[in-house]
Amino acid sequence: MKIGILGLGLIGGSLGYDLRSQGYHVLGVTRRRSTCERAIALGIVDAASVDMNLLATAEVVFICTPIALIIPQLQQLMNYLPLTTVITDVGSVKTPIVQAIAPLWKNFVGGHPMAGTTDSGVEAAQRDLFLNKPYVLTPDATTPQTAISVLEKIVRSLGANLYFCSPQEHDQAVSLISHLPVMVSAALIASAMNETDPQVLQLAQNLASSGFRDTSRVGGGNPELGVMMAQYNRQALLSSLQQYRQNIDELTNLIQQENWAALELKLQSTAQARPNFVE
Secondary structure (H helix, E strand, O other): OEEEEEOOOHHHHHHHHHHHHOOOEEEEEOOOHHHHHHHHHHOOOOEEEOOHHHHHHOOEEEEOOOHHHHHHHHHHHOOOOOOOOEEEEOOOOOHHHHHHHOOOOOOEEEEEEOOOOOOOOHHHOOOOOOOOOEEEEEOOOOOOHHHHHHHHHHHHHOOOEEEEOOHHHHHHHHHHHHHHHHHHHHHHHHHHHOOOOHHHHHHHHHHOOHHHHHHHOHHHOOHHHHHHHHHHOHHHHHHHHHHHHHHHHHHHHHHHOOOHHHHHHHHHHHHHHHHHOOO
C-alpha cells in the first residue's frame, strides 16, 4: 500500500519512519526541497516532492500540517486524488475540521495522535513516537466503514492505543487535558516573570528545579500551536478555563480563611484522582 504524508515535520516525519518499518511505501510532500532531500536521506520516506501530484497514487493520505492549513491543503489536494483515496489529518482540534472537510471528501476520517515533543521540523522526527500512545479517530455519521477500517489497521500497526469518539467529545476532552494545561502552564511562567524585585526573580530562576520544569514545560512550547489550540477549540477551552478558575478561587478562599483541614481534603482528593489520568 502507498501512503502519502503531506507535511514532514515532527508528526509527519515520525509517521514516515514507522509506516516504512511496517512495509508501507511512503510518499512525502512538503514546502521546501531541502526538507524533501533530508527526509529521503533520513529514511523517512521512499520519495518526496514539493508537488502534490506525487500523492496521486497514494491509497491513504495523512495531512500533517498546522491546524490552520489542514482545510486549505485538503482543498488543493482534492485536485490530485481519486475519490477512493482515504484522507485523514493529525490536528489537535477536530470539530471545525470534520465539519468543513466531511462534505467535501467522502472518505475523510478525522484523527489525532496524542504524541509529540516540544521540538519541530523533520529533524525532530523519531521512531516509535506513537507506540503505546493514544490515537483518536473521530468519524461522523457519514464516514464510510471501509475508510474507518483502513485507518484502524494502519493506526494499530503503529502500536498506538486506538480510541473512537465524536469530534465534539474529542474537543471537550482534549481541552481539559491538553489545551488547558498549555494555558495554565503559560500563566505560571508569566506569574513568575511578574515578580518586580529583580533579586527575588533571579533567585527564583536559580532555584527552579523539577517541579517548575514539569509544570511549565507545555507553556514554554510552540506559541503558534498554542494560539491555534485556542482559536480552533475556543468554546471548549473557555469552558475548561472557567472550571479551572473556579478551582483556583476555591483554593484561594481556603488559604485566605486558613481552613487547613478543608485544604488537605481538597489535596487528598486531587492526589487520589491523578492516577486516573496518568500512570
